[in-house]
Amino acid sequence: MPLGQRSGDNSESRYCGTEVAYNDEIENTLTANLTGGFDFIVAPLLNPSYRPSKAKAPPVGGLHVPPFAGSDLILSPSQWSSHVVGKLSTWIDLDSENDILASDSEITLKQELSWASHLSLQACLLPTPPSGECANYARCVNQALEGLSSMQLWLRMPLTCNEVEDVESTQDEDAACKVNSTQIIKEDSWECWNTFRMLSEHHSQLSVALDITSESLPSPNALKRWLGEPVRAAVLHTSAFLTNKRGYPCLSKRHQMLVTSFFNHNIQVVLSGMPQQLVDVSEGSSASEGSEKGSEGNGQVSVHPLRAYVDYISHLYKRMPPLTEQERFEMSYRDFLQAPLQPLMDNLEAQTYETFEKDNVKYSQYKLAIYMALRERVKEEDAETAVTVLMVVGAGRGPLVRTALEAAQEANLKLRVYAVEKNPNAVVTLHSLVALEGWKDLVTIVSCDMRSWEAPEKADILVSELLGSFGDNELSPECLDGAQRFLKKDGISIPSAYTSFIGPITAAKLYNDVKAHNDMAHFETSYVVKLHSVAKLCPPQSVFTFEHPNWSPKIDNRRYKKLTFEFSPDMGSAAVHGFGGYFDATLYKDVHLGIEPATATPDMFSWFPIYFPLRVPLYVPAGSTLVAHFWRCVSSTKVWYEWSVTSPAISPIHNPNGRSYWVGL
Amino acid sequence: MPLGQRSGDNSESRYCGTEVAYNDEIENTLTANLTGGFDFIVAPLLNPSYRPSKAKAPPVGGLHVPPFAGSDLILSPSQWSSHVVGKLSTWIDLDSENDILASDSEITLKQELSWASHLSLQACLLPTPPSGECANYARCVNQALEGLSSMQLWLRMPLTCNEVEDVESTQDEDAACKVNSTQIIKEDSWECWNTFRMLSEHHSQLSVALDITSESLPSPNALKRWLGEPVRAAVLHTSAFLTNKRGYPCLSKRHQMLVTSFFNHNIQVVLSGMPQQLVDVSEGSSASEGSEKGSEGNGQVSVHPLRAYVDYISHLYKRMPPLTEQERFEMSYRDFLQAPLQPLMDNLEAQTYETFEKDNVKYSQYKLAIYMALRERVKEEDAETAVTVLMVVGAGRGPLVRTALEAAQEANLKLRVYAVEKNPNAVVTLHSLVALEGWKDLVTIVSCDMRSWEAPEKADILVSELLGSFGDNELSPECLDGAQRFLKKDGISIPSAYTSFIGPITAAKLYNDVKAHNDMAHFETSYVVKLHSVAKLCPPQSVFTFEHPNWSPKIDNRRYKKLTFEFSPDMGSAAVHGFGGYFDATLYKDVHLGIEPATATPDMFSWFPIYFPLRVPLYVPAGSTLVAHFWRCVSSTKVWYEWSVTSPAISPIHNPNGRSYWVGL
The missing domain is CATH 2.70.160.11 (Hnrnp arginine n-methyltransferase1)
Structure with a gap:
């Protein structure tokens, strides 16, 4: 059951999972957890005691047959793929100096990934590299990635960066400085992640699951880095929770902000660990008084032991402010690459004009600028007679023409407007607008490229909106250099x-x-x-x-x-x-x-x-x-x-x- | 005129050039230098006083017309391309903070490269970046490289790496250590070269001309690096020379070794500077006594002022030992990438067998090994009766069969040989060899892959030559693991x-x-x-x-x-x-x-x-x-x-x- 619903937000982060121990009867575990408020479980695929080197020797030429618990028939295909994230054996250590352990690890890793693929799981959780070394682990995962169809591999990394604690614990700035800086590099889990994914060449199916335990969080700057990384899940341990006055689990302010930030970045929360708060939770999400611990292990009948935790996470989710109109508009564009425009060579489409004309904030800034320019340019005594010549270069379907006329009206000044536009299709609409609004005496429409137009008179004010995201990238400089031929020497360009x-x-x-x-x-x-x-x-x-x-x-x-x-x-x-x-x-x-x-x-x-x-x-x-x-x-x-x-x-x-x-x- | 001729060596390094000053009459300069013993000149393309910003303003829309001295007709096309390396203006500094200088530099660089291309020059010498900064210089050269057909650009870099001098001048290891190490990085000309070529993405037409002046040479280790870089020329300054007892220019031992190493690596020497030795050189290469300086500037009549220098360089060239047979064999393979073999999937050709069978050194090592193995394996008392079973796996056309039989003869021991070979074409030759040599009673030929052969008896010694350049890369391990089925438990594998x-x-x-x-x-x-x-x-x-x-x-x-x-x-x-x-x-x-x-x-x-x-x-x-x-x-x-x-x-x-x-x- 999703944590909540936010209009316009279809992010995966509304699904919450929980990490479970190895169990022969995964069907019961799954049912108990789905009933208990979770959407998926992170479950071990193999009995943790399994070691290939201790297994019975295979027949010559044959392969090891892993002693998997049960068959793929225990769950339906859709249950496997929708509700189970495979958790790889945590003992594996491919970079161990113990050859048997390293070899067992490689065999097991391959077996488990192969089994997970067979089950069409959406994702597998890879254990944290036990030491700083991870080259052989990365090589083996990289080989597996080459053959995976769509399964994601989540590399579990602790969200730690020891530098904050070290700096806090040693106030002696001078002497301790160097020691600390070494520690930062050594113990920053990001380094290990970076090595792993560089070796795997930024494979798009390799991502991160961050582990959040009772350890204090890294500095905001260190946390920030992860937002640009492919973090898919955050494993939130019960030990990271505090207990509120009523005995319920809750999170510190910083942890709350972090979890909210995960929700906003499509990162799923996975709860892990034993309940640590002394709360008995009755059915549903309301809690009764008392200090009896929820009974464990038979979730089918009793309330889920982590119910209070998932309720709290759900509470954080629902507490988020609703998406603003702008956010909803932008949602589908998030991190979506758009090819750059060729504004001089191509003509915009009507839909594009439509979208950009709705940006009221932009035009009110233009109106203010034109208003101020007009007021400063026209002397008080000339206000009634003077006619300011304003040219809109790149007039499109006319939003700046309207803006200029409104500004003049507010300033109580006279304006003669030229609307220069190279797109003949936009010019059609311009004519209709001028007719509709009765601007015929005020506005002259010029269907021409501003760089080649021979103007009948020179302008006091040249208004344009030719800027791209990077300012000059849609060639505003070249266009305005071409257009300034018909600007008076003391004339004003908006923008300046x-x-x-x-x-x-x-x-x-x-x-x-x-x-x-x-x-x-x-x-x-x-x-x-x-x-x-x-x-x-x-x-x-x-x-x-x-x-x-x-x-x-x-x-x-x-x-x-x-x-x-x-x-x-x-x-x-x-x-x-x-x-x-x-x-x-x-x-x-x-x-x-x-x-x-x-x-x-x-x-x-x-x-x-x-x-x-x-x-x-x-x-x-x-x-x-x-x-x-x-x-x-x-x-x-x-x-x-x-x-x-x-x-x-x-x-x-x-x-x-x-x-x-x-x-x- | 080349410095000399070495049989089998067609390296460009036998051509020697000289750097000349700007001169309106390049045809005279060229003639004088060719007569004086040089093969090419490195000549400025533009009057050094030229600056685009000081040139007359071009007509609107037009381009600057550079005041080149003379036209391309001064020399014939083949003279330009065979005997002239263009030298770009040395004042250019594209990374200057002076905007006018930077802009003049960019214009001039482009003009000169365009002119040099027009003349079909083989190479141009680019001036050393004046400071550590070179990003803008590299950007401009990189743009030019995109459009060049075949012209090489030689970036002139001083052959300096100050660290040796610094380390020598400060004996205080501890305190000075850090300062020195900073200096190494800052003043090592390799760093600037590396930045430049990384920015230009290792462009194959960008190479190096090393400048060798009176400064002492970098450490052997620092020098060594350059041998892997694309160094095309070494500009040897007269100031780098010493004077011998008779008043003639000569080089220090280290410089001699360096120049010889240049010859061996296809690096051309360019002499530069004024003569510094008090020697008058008469015609030809023999020198007369006296202290009159060779007259300069009218090389057409008198002896070239650098004659003694080029003679000395020629002497160094001729003094090199002639190429050995092996060197001549290897010459055409130098730095030439060969696709790796597929020894198990493909069969070798006769020519390949032919080549490798000639490696006497290799087979004499095998003979020694087999001889020792036989002597140690057969007890003295059994010498006359015992027959050692030796199997050559991968026998090819039989060189190891011959080697084994020779070793047995020298050891005075009896041998029964099995020659196992998978290539049926080689087996044909094996049969003919055995008949020809009368080995019929000694050698059994087996046309079979060693991994599948069912041997009639087990071997005492298994001999193979399955090694690739990287040892195991032609799958010797897999082949020998397959073949050892028919090796006795106490048998010997050569190689072991x-x-x-x-x-x-x-x-x-x-x-x-x-x-x-x-x-x-x-x-x-x-x-x-x-x-x-x-x-x-x-x-x-x-x-x-x-x-x-x-x-x-x-x-x-x-x-x-x-x-x-x-x-x-x-x-x-x-x-x-x-x-x-x-x-x-x-x-x-x-x-x-x-x-x-x-x-x-x-x-x-x-x-x-x-x-x-x-x-x-x-x-x-x-x-x-x-x-x-x-x-x-x-x-x-x-x-x-x-x-x-x-x-x-x-x-x-x-x-x-x-x-x-x-x-x-």
Whole structure:
């Protein structure tokens, strides 16, 4: 039974599981747990005492026949695949120096994965590598991954990063510093995960199950990294719970936030362990007074021993605020790569205009900017007579025309508007709008590319909305440079400036989606994407700035920026799968508009960020520096970006000469 | 005029060039230098005073027209391409913080490369990056490389690595240690080269010209690295020369060795600078006494001012020992990737047998081993009566049969030989050999796979030559495990054991040859290759060992080895393009045979090393540790290797499940 229902949210995270011990009668275990409020069980596949080397010698040439409990007929195929996650034997240690143990481990791992595949399980839980070593374990899992159809493998990793406790326990900053920093690297479970998945080449069926026990949580920075990793489940131990005044299990504030964050990132909770609170739970979810412990082991009759825990998790789920309209709109775009636009070469479709015209926040910022520009440009004494010439370049179906007219009305000033639009289909709608609204005397419609139009007069104000997610990436600079011929020398451009921003991210899902194309070109392309299951590892930094109008005698829109990102030591090491890109634009003086996270305009939905991938994921050790280079290159026919990193490792320069990705002029 | 002629050596390194100053009349400069004993000149393409930003403004929309001296007609097309290397302006600095300089540099670089392409020059010399920064320079060169047809770009790098001097000047180990190690990294010119070529993604047309001045040479370890890099030329400055007693230029012993090593690695010498020795050189190569300086600038009439230098270089060239027969045989195989054999699935050709049968050194080792085994096995008192049963498994066309019979004769012992061979074509030749030599009573020929043969009696000695370059890679273990059924329990296998070895190498040429296939499978394949232009960065370490006979109840020929290589700090950082693989075999007791460099059997030519590539070249910082993992995997139908590195960076596991490369059983 799902934890709850949220309108618009179909995330897997509403299903809660529980980890169970080995049992010959898995059908009873499953029934008891489904009745007890869980949706699936994480169950061992083999008797934990099984060891291939102790098994009876197989006939010559034959294979070991594992002593599985029962057959696949115990459960129906749909029960196996919907309600059981296979748990691999926890004793396996493929990197053991004990040859027999290592060999037994390899045989058992293969047997169990093969059995799990036979049962069509959706996922298997792989035990945590017992030591820091995992190369042989990874090799064997990697071999298995090559042959799996769709089963996910969840590598169980403790959610620990010892640095927080160490730093807290030693106040002596100077002497202890070095010792601690060594410990961070050694004991950070992320390192082991990273080694394992790098060896397995970021296989899309290899993911993580985080183990949350009574140990204190890592620092927020260290936790953050995991949001960009393919975490599928969180195994929440009863020992991680506190007891409230009434004797019921509950979680600390930090743990509550963490679990909520799991829900928001499609991570399923799996409860594990024995009940630790002295609560007797009667039927349903309401609890009676008393201190008698729920009887264990015969869940079919009595109340499930973890009932209070699953009720609490359900409570956390239901307590989440409902999705806003914007969130629901964005839900289906989360972490979904969109091919970049070719705005000058292609024409937008009606549906696209429709969507973007609804962004009221954006247009109210434009209205404010136009209002202020008009008020400052027209002297008080000329207000009644002066007619300001305003040209909307790239007018589309007219939203900025409407905005400008509204701003003029509010400012009580006269306006003559030219609406310049190259898309003949949008021009049709523009004419109908002007007729409908009775703007015939105010608005002149020009069906022309702004770069080639010969204007009958010069403009006081040039208004445009040509910005892409990365600011200049839809060639606003080139368009406005072409259009400023018909702007008065003291005229105003709205926007007057814009700057792109970039920051390194962990984004395993995006990386794998790019990789799935199986070519280099897709790694040398940028994508518009609603970044969600992504870890923003450093605050974004500014990249390229453009100002308009630009009256310099020789306009050069090529740019080069070297960026240096310092990674916080308390985050631990991290994987960088590329860069998240944003922009901020100054429309007029104080009026800005943008999606750069720190200064983003709230409730605006016209732009998702942009993602620049790296061909090879970059390992950044704790506290080190990432140096990235971004170029904006311009030829007579196209504009493109090139990018690379030179520290802590050196990547090839991506997209030389725009060979994989460019925007046509 | 070439420096000299060595029989069998067609290396480019016999051509010597000289660096000349800018001159309007390049035709005269060329003639003077060709007459003066040089084969080509390295000449500036543009007047060094040219700056695009100071040039007259171009017409709107037009391009800068560079003030080139003269036209392409000054020289004939073949003169340009055979005798001129273009030297790019040395003032260019694309990473300058001075925007005008950076912009002028980019324009000039593109103009010069375009001009050089127009002239069909074979190569251009790119100036050394002025500071440690080179990302923008690399980006621009990388863009140019995308469009070049065949021209090579030689990036000029000083052959310096300051660490030697620093270590010598500070004897205080403890305190100075850290400072020095920082300096190593900063001032090692290899680092800058590495950054540049990593950004350019190991482009095959980007190579190095090393500058050798009066500065002392780096440590032998630091020098060694360059042998695996694509070094095409060495610019030898006159300041690097000493003066001998008679006033003639000469080089120090270390410099002589270096220049000889350049000759051996196809690296051309370019002389540069003004004469520094007080020698007047008369015509030809013999020198007269006196102290008058050769007149400069009108080389057409007088003797070339660098005549004594080029004569000395020619002397070094001619002084090299002539190529041995083995070297001449191997010359055409140097750094040439050979696809691995499928010895069990395919049959060898006659030519292959022919070649390998000529390896006298190998067979004399076998003879010694068989001789010793016979002598130890047969008691003195039984010598006249006992007949030892010796089986050659994989007899081919019979060389080991002959060797065994010779050994028995020398030992004065009786032998009954079985020659087992699966290739029916080789069996034909075996029969003819036996008839020809009159061995009919001694040798039984068996046309059968040794793994399935039912022998009429058991053998005292099993002799085989099934080893590959990596020992077990041609499945000697599996074959001998199959054959030992007909070996007596106390019988002897020759070889009795073998071990594979592996060591990290810089091998830019091999890496690029693998990369040229443009797929992943070739990076997951091992190659037999005569390693020549390769830097062996660490002594090889042992990997897998097999012993025969192997009477353990359950034979397991799978292996896993984790290898740890410590990189010498005095080498500086290095690039690892993969691993060189070797083997050493114990034939019998002290008699061994192998190609592991430290213990290699001299003058044996049957095996070249094996090369295991890495998909992404690995940067190993000075003094750090490389951890590599090698697996030998076995299924019912095939054997394959998997490999990976986990330090200083983590690679994917190569060749999982033998998906790209395997040897069939």
